[in-house]
Each structure stands twice: as structure tokens, then as C-alpha cells.
Amino acid sequence: MIRFEHVGVTYADSPAPALSGVDLTIPEGELCLLVGPSGSGKSTLLGAVSGLVPHFTGGTLRGRVTVDGRDTRTHRPRELADVVGTVGQDPLAHFVTDTVEDELAYGMESLGIAPATMRRRVEETLDLLGLAGLRDRPLATLSGGQQQRVAIGSVLTAHPKVLVLDEPTSALDPGAAEEVLAVLQRLVHDLGTTVLLAEHRLERVVQYADQVVLLPGAGQPPTVGAPADIMSISPVHPPVVALGRAYGWSPLPLSVRDARRRASDLRERLAPLAPQAPAASVPSPSPAASVSVAVAVAETVRLSIRRGGVQALSGVSLSVSAGETVALMGRNGAGKSTLLGSLVGLHKPTSGSVTAGGLVPHAAKPRDLLRRVGLVPQEPRDLLYTETVAAECAAADSDAGAEPGTCRALVSRLLPGVPDATHPRDLSEGQRLTLALAVVLTARPPLLLLDEPTRGLDYAAKSRLVSALRELAAEGHATLLATHDVELAAEVADRVVILADGEVVADGPTAEIVVSSPAFAPQVSKVLGPQPWLTVAQVQRALESVS
Structure with missing residues (x-):
């Protein structure tokens, strides 16, 4: 569904390429997770799928990106809109109407979808994302997380074949994030939608990915593989992975459920211990402290x-x-x-x-x-x-x-x-x-x-x-x-x-x-509960104190 062939992107006045040597295929109906440090080029890679790079961002695109057979070099974003739906990090920058319901309908109006179909899809999306009670609310009065859900919904109503999402759960509370991820799972598993997303809160999403693309930054080519394989080498990883890497668990856990199954010995070792406060970050507190x-x-x-x-x-x-x-x-x-x-x-x-x-x-x-x-x-x-x-x-x-x-x-x-x-x-x-x-x-x-x-x-x-x-x-x-x-x-x-x-x-x-x-x-609390441990660092300090 999505194919990168020897892709590189360089922006004007930039000392190094934002992307280099990207060779990647994402099949239809898969959820592909993009990970890497801040500034490693994740947003650039996502923009290359929707055509925003380079048509709107500028810069030079080398190689070729195709989506459902369409070459993004010759197809501008408006010519990909029926295939690719994009949600960026800043929902306010994408809103074009004033109220929730109007925003959900706008993209379908642009594509000429029949009014009866539009009405049905708006109602389905309101229910899917828990927005029914907000349908008449002005967008400017919504919280950041509510705006994020509306932005995702405005893309879903058009039923695109490919969804491109940049930090889709970053502004959502845990419950709302679970709802959004459940919707994405449904789209992938039931409707064959291809989802490409970048997310820093890996504890929420890595267990749902079919493959993971690690961008190391500095224009280095990405590493692509199964989630557990990439998490074993990735500099960015969730707490359950950090716990598994610290104590040599194999296979590496990607979810709380996986980690709990391997944590019985660790819970026994921690049972007689108590969490310790972190070491002071400065030599001594000021008088104000x-x-x-x-x-x-x-x-x-x-x-x-x-x-x-x-x-x-x-x-x-x-x-x-x-x-x-x-x-x-x-x-x-x-x-x-x-x-x-x-x-x-x-x-x-x-x-x-x-x-x-x-x-x-x-x-x-x-x-x-x-x-x-x-x-x-x-x-x-x-x-x-x-x-x-x-x-x-x-x-x-x-x-x-x-x-x-x-x-x-x-x-x-x-x-x-x-x-x-x-x-x-x-x-x-x-x-x-x-x-x-x-x-x-x-x-x-x-x-x-x-x-x-x-x-x-x-x-x-x-x-x-x-x-x-x-x-x-x-x-x-x-x-x-x-x-x-x-x-x-x-x-x-x-x-x-x-x-x-x-x-x-x-x-x-x-x-x-x-x-x-x-x-x-x-995550650590869920893995080691009912014991009162909150972080991997707490666990490591406690075990080091008795070793």
C-alpha cells in the first residue's frame, strides 16, 4: 500500500538531510509504528506519504514514494485526499469550520460524498470517538484532547485507505487514548485500513504494531522489523521494555500483561524492600527549600x-x-x-x-x-x-x-x-x-x-x-x-x-x-502491583542497595 524507494529529504539551509536511505514497504491492513528521538525526521516521513513533503514544506525529495500506486512526486496532497487521511500534531492548524459536527462533515463535502452517507458517517464517528455530547460545541471551546479527537474524526469520516497520524494520543487522557487506539485497531483488522503513526508514548501503542520503523536521526537510514526486535535495540522504549531489558526477559515484553507473566521472581525479590527516593539532583538545597x-x-x-x-x-x-x-x-x-x-x-x-x-x-x-x-x-x-x-x-x-x-x-x-x-x-x-x-x-x-x-x-x-x-x-x-x-x-x-x-x-x-x-x-505499578513500585529506576535502586 505504501512504498518508499531510496527516499531522502533535505531542507534548504539544513546542514544534514532530514531523511536518508529510506527503503520501506507497508502492506495493506497493517499498523506501522514510527519511533525515534525528537527531531529524527518522523514528521518528514509522514509528510512524504501525504504529499505535504515536498509540495508544501519545500526541500528536495530524492527517490520515490507511492501510495496505492500513486507517485507523490506527481500527485499533490489534494489528489491523494481520497486515499490518505492525515492528522498532524497541531489539530487547530487543520480545522476549517467552527463546530464539531461541521468539521466532521467538511472533508466528505470536499470529496463530493452523498448527503445521506455523510450523515450516517458523522453519527458513527461521533459514537466511535465519544464526541456525541460535543457535536454542537465550538471548536475553540474544546480542550486540547477533545480537539485531537475531532481532528482524528474529521479524517475517519472520509474512510481513507491510509491513515497517517502524528502523535495521535499525545493530548489524550488514558481512557480517551484507549478509545482512539481501539478504533484504529478496528479499522486495521476489520476494514483493512493501513495505519502509519508516529508516537512517543510507546507504552500506549507498541503492543498493537505489526512492524516498527526506528529512525535514529542525523539523516541515518531507518531500521525496520518486528516490534520486539526493534525495542531490543531502540534508544526510545516504554517502561515495560526497560524492565525486560534490565532483567534479561526473553522474549521481550511489549505489554503489561506480558511483563506480569515474567515478573513473579522479581516481585519475590522486591517484597521485603521499599521504594527509595531518587538521589538529589543538586549538591544542597537553597534556603528557600x-x-x-x-x-x-x-x-x-x-x-x-x-x-x-x-x-x-x-x-x-x-x-x-x-x-x-x-x-x-x-x-x-x-x-x-x-x-x-x-x-x-x-x-x-x-x-x-x-x-x-x-x-x-x-x-x-x-x-x-x-x-x-x-x-x-x-x-x-x-x-x-x-x-x-x-x-x-x-x-x-x-x-x-x-x-x-x-x-x-x-x-x-x-x-x-x-x-x-x-x-x-x-x-x-x-x-x-x-x-x-x-x-x-x-x-x-x-x-x-x-x-x-x-x-x-x-x-x-x-x-x-x-x-x-x-x-x-x-x-x-x-x-x-x-x-x-x-x-x-x-x-x-x-x-x-x-x-x-x-x-x-x-x-x-x-x-x-x-x-x-x-x-x-x-506500567511498572501495574506489572509489580500490589507492591508500591512506580518506576524502573526505583526498582533498580532498591535491588542495588541489597546486592
């Missing part, structure tokens, strides 16, 4: 907020102390982003109160608030407005009153190898998010707010983020992060707060909350 428990950096008291006629928050009381890292979790639309927005003054309370850094956010001057609270939103482009990475860093230093080079040093640490002259729009989604994080961290705000901070990040980039957050906590900075990434919460959070329908339904220590929740438990 010594009073971390006593100082509330952010607080809401019975906070309620209505947005566009929707009760986004209802009676939320929450306190975040200096040196504390709190993960805010819950299904899409639960109110997580609204709560973060209230702490930087984006939303005025309908009732109740909110304070951040000693200020009332919606009444404070932006410059005063900038030094006390920093928000990295879901869409990093909201913070990036210059034409190069170097210019973004210089502007961040100036705005924060920091020493020149401060932001650039953070970028080099969190995002190695990105040239100063790179335009932010030419970065991958994960790279842009990391740049926005460095911009915010330059001001060293006492309170850091992160909205889906691992969207688009590979495991190595996530590890660097975890280290940075631990250092900030040791220095007395507070962090409140809204995330669907249960593995990140397990790694870095002291507390987990779960929101549902705008209300707090759980608030407590991370191990206590996530171990008792099937939806929010990390």
Missing part, C-alpha cells in the same frame, strides 16, 4: 469559573507549597488547563479566590506576575514570536532581567544540537515545547505551571525535563503540571490531584493515588 512545607506559593479557595456557558471549575480548593511538585490529572475537559490559566490571570473567578506568588493573578500587572509565575501552555507557539532560536533566547534574557546567555544555556541542556539560526516553526512539536520551557525557566519563577509538558517529547528529552524539575524543587521552586503522562507523574510528582468535571476528586501522595487508580497507574 528549607521552608518548602510551610510556604504556599499558590492557593485556590472554593474556586469556580464559568467559560462560554460551561462550568469549567466548581469549588476547587488547592494549595501548592514551595519545593513541591504536583501533578494535575483527569480526563480531557476536566478543567486542568482552566485551573492553570486562573493562576496566571487568564480567567477571572466566578466565585472563590486564587492567589499565586502572593498576587491576585487577574488583577496583577503582567510584568509583576512574570517574575513570580511562569506558564508553559499546550501550544508553545503562543510564547515564541521571533525568527530564530537565538533571538528567542535573547528576548527571554531581556524580559527576565537575566544574564545574557542564560536562556541559551538552558536550551543547550534541554535541547542539545539545535543551531541558533533555526526558526522555531522548523522545530518539531516537542522541540518547540522545550524551547518555550527554557524561555519561561529563564525568569526562574517561584511557581512553574506546565500544561502537557511532555507532548512530543521522546524518553531522553523527558528524562532531561525530569532532572530539571527535580533541581528546581530542590531549590525551592514549586511546580504544578497538568498531564496525561502517568509515567511523568510517577517520576517527578510528590502529590497527584485528580480533577473530574471541574471538581477535585482525589488529592494525595503520588504512590497512594496512582497505585489505587487503574487509569492513572504507571
